[in-house]
Amino acid sequence: MKSHLLAATSAVALACAATPALAQDATETTVDSIIVTGTHNPDDPPVVAEARTRLSRTPGAVSVVAAETYEDRFAQGFYDTLRNVPGVLAQKRYGEEARLSIRGSGIAQGFHQRGVLFAQDGVPFADADGFSDFQAIDPMSARYIEVYKGANTLRFGGAQLGGAVNLVSINGRTAPYETMLRVEGGSFDSYRGQLALARQWGDWDLYASVAGMESDGYRDHADQSQGRLSLNLGRSFGEDREVRLVFQAADIQQDLPGALTLTQALETPEMASAGSVAGDQARDLTVRRLTVQTRWRLGASTVFEGAVWGWQKDLWHPIFQVLDTDSQTAGLFGRFDWTGQVGGLKADLFYGLSYRDGEVDGQRYLNTAGMAGALTADNLQKATGLDVFAEGRLFVTDRLALVAGGSYGRATRDYVDRRNAANNDGVTWDWVSPRLGLLWESEDGAQVYANLTRSVEPPTYGALVQAPLMGFTPVDVQDAWTAEIGTRGRRGALAWDVTVYRSRIDGEILNYITGPDIPAATFNGDRTIHQGLEAGLEWTLPVTPADGRLVLRQTYNYNDFYFERDLLWEGNRLPVVPEHQYRAELSWRHPSGLFVTPTVEWRIDDVWVDYANTLKAPGFTVWGLNGGWDLANGTTLFIDARNLTDERYISEISAVTDARTASTAVFMPGEGRSVFVGVRLSL
Numbered sequence: 001m002k003s004h005l006l007a008a009t010s011a012v013a014l015a016c017a018a019t020p021a022l023a024q025d026a027t028e029t030t031v032d033s034i035i036v037t038g039t040h041n042p043d044d045p046p047v048v049a050e051a052r053t054r055l056s057r058t059p060g061a062v063s064v065v066a067a068e069t070y071e072d073r074f075a076q077g078f079y080d081t082l083r084n085v086p087g088v089l090a091q092k093r094y095g096e097e098a099r100l101s102i103r104g105s106g107i108a109q110g111f112h113q114r115g116v117l118f119a120q121d122g123v124p125f126a127d128a129d130g131f132s133d134f135q136a137i138d139p140m141s142a143r144y145i146e147v148y149k150g151a152n153t154l155r156f157g158g159a160q161l162g163g164a165v166n167l168v169s170i171n172g173r174t175a176p177y178e179t180m181l182r183v184e185g186g187s188f189d190s191y192r193g194q195l196a197l198a199r200q201w202g203d204w205d206l207y208a209s210v211a212g213m214e215s216d217g218y219r220d221h222a223d224q225s226q227g228r229l230s231l232n233l234g235r236s237f238g239e240d241r242e243v244r245l246v247f248q249a250a251d252i253q254q255d256l257p258g259a260l261t262l263t264q265a266l267e268t269p270e271m272a273s274a275g276s277v278a279g280d281q282a283r284d285l286t287v288r289r290l291t292v293q294t295r296w297r298l299g300a301s302t303v304f305e306g307a308v309w310g311w312q313k314d315l316w317h318p319i320f321q322v323l324d325t326d327s328q329t330a331g332l333f334g335r336f337d338w339t340g341q342v343g344g345l346k347a348d349l350f351y352g353l354s355y356r357d358g359e360v361d362g363q364r365y366l367n368t369a370g371m372a373g374a375l376t377a378d379n380l381q382k383a384t385g386l387d388v389f390a391e392g393r394l395f396v397t398d399r400l401a402l403v404a405g406g407s408y409g410r411a412t413r414d415y416v417d418r419r420n421a422a423n424n425d426g427v428t429w430d431w432v433s434p435r436l437g438l439l440w441e442s443e444d445g446a447q448v449y450a451n452l453t454r455s456v457e458p459p460t461y462g463a464l465v466q467a468p469l470m471g472f473t474p475v476d477v478q479d480a481w482t483a484e485i486g487t488r489g490r491r492g493a494l495a496w497d498v499t500v501y502r503s504r505i506d507g508e509i510l511n512y513i514t515g516p517d518i519p520a521a522t523f524n525g526d527r528t529i530h531q532g533l534e535a536g537l538e539w540t541l542p543v544t545p546a547d548g549r550l551v552l553r554q555t556y557n558y559n560d561f562y563f564e565r566d567l568l569w570e571g572n573r574l575p576v577v578p579e580h581q582y583r584a585e586l587s588w589r590h591p592s593g594l595f596v597t598p599t600v601e602w603r604i605d606d607v608w609v610d611y612a613n614t615l616k617a618p619g620f621t622v623w624g625l626n627g628g629w630d631l632a633n634g635t636t637l638f639i640d641a642r643n644l645t646d647e648r649y650i651s652e653i654s655a656v657t658d659a660r661t662a663s664t665a666v667f668m669p670g671e672g673r674s675v676f677v678g679v680r681l682s683l
Helices: 003-017 046-055 262-267 274-279
Strands: 027-033 032-040 062-066 088-094 097-103 115-122 144-148 163-169 178-186 189-203 206-213 225-236 240-257 282-297 302-318 320-342 345-368 372-393 400-417 425-440 445-459 479-491 496-504 509-513 521-524 528-540 549-565 580-589 593-603 620-630 635-642 650-653 668-670 676-681
Touching: 046 062, 046 144, 088 650, 088 668, 262 650, 262 668, 320 372
Parallel strands: 032 479, 115 163
Antiparallel strands: 027 032, 032 062, 062 144, 088 097, 144 163, 178 189, 178 676, 189 206, 206 225, 225 240, 240 282, 282 302, 302 320, 320 345, 345 372, 372 400, 400 425, 425 445, 445 479, 479 496, 496 528, 509 521, 528 549, 549 580, 580 593, 593 620, 620 635, 635 676, 650 668
């Protein structure tokens, strides 16, 4: 999509917001997982509605996903919970491993994640260098999920291109039940159970959850088992004053089926790669995480939110070699929110800081059928990160706010090679990321916004340490400017959330696969462009109350990502992310409690695999069906049927430089037809 199309789409979005209001005295509501304003939705819990109101102050694309939108599905990861958020690409690899990319962030990351800040209650899930694990995140522990897309993550101090995903924990006051028992199972010998308790007594509240899961997986050598524990203890000291202790632990065992060639993935999708089987490849992870957090009103105009936290992770990871690591990360986070007046004009402001400090003590061994052979590497990786941030709004009229803010960031990397001191190295980066924006709101709550923001992403250790090169590989920070304009709102039965954006990226951190089962090498691109359209649309169809509520929800992403300037690939499209992406669901809920939701995911065209643009992965259409019955006694029965036509398709790929010369065993097949059933008892 070139600049003419961006301008035209912006005009359409502005015209949509400027249409006459059809509703009066409006309040916040939801279009499934996206932020909008309009008439009140009785299905939206108050705690989620409050979050939507708070996020609607952002002059940019933001979303809130209520736990209610995925509680009746066999949800394991972001590919289930964020499936209907415009601008988000969430595709399953295997188990809980996925690709999560927002506006092309981490576009070439073939394993795990970077480019998006993962957090729970504002506390990062990532290692101190920014590298993230999906397995450490439990979506069942979230009351709702906040998504700050693109450069709109300043509230957490983040400066990543993709933004932030923040899971807000369930606690004893916000849980929609006192006791919940959940049992589910289905295809691939999958079983999961959860018991959760929520209690309040006086000023205290407690939430406790224990869960376990077993699954053989769709593919060979894809077994997984996990156990999770969540505890959230809070003490209230009056309105807007509380202190919480949050503890989480998880033990996760995951066999890795590996990537296949295109022919193998389409013709024999259940097979595992030969290297994965021979090396008994796996990812066994134990995580323990402790947070002390507070929300404290300091006066009529100021509220403080903060946390101190620490977590420890043990990893046993046989892949091309056996990785044995012990990671420890700690940090603190604090933010002040102020509302008042400046020069007689209404204003608000938030400011704060986020700091993290961590180390990874790692050894690497030869992989002898999944066992540790001879020691090949022994190192210590230390990293710190600091973000100091602020953003303020000044209402120059009752409807129009000027927004300005920014952050100062600092990151360090220190590497000690215990086997070869010549590899020891260290580096420090500093940057400033300014932000300017406008936010206009109509009488009925519809909004138009625009912003210009700089994002900066320093490389992780995976990019800096690339054997056999000595010391750090000269990979620099990724630097981008993003312009964005959009609108969100509701007119009668129609609600929308539409954004267009353009990011000009200098030094985009790109990866490519160098061989079968060998992690990607990393380099900086010259200049790349990420631009596109994100659209969410909800239409409440005209049916009588006696017939229930019928809602059509649709999301569409247009992703135009290409090399604007590059010695080898100038003008070529960036791989991995589809140009067109569409999802829809038609949700019907009857007053009796019966609900049925057919779904479709449509990857409209083929997707490039390599930077040279010589090989594509085929597009696909996958149909699903979710349904169930809410009984009057607090029991819900549900069914989650996926890939109803048993289509063979490519769910996920890793980028290569040139498919004519590089290994192309980089394809992850999508799962075949599957059916899961469950029962949830809430008292």
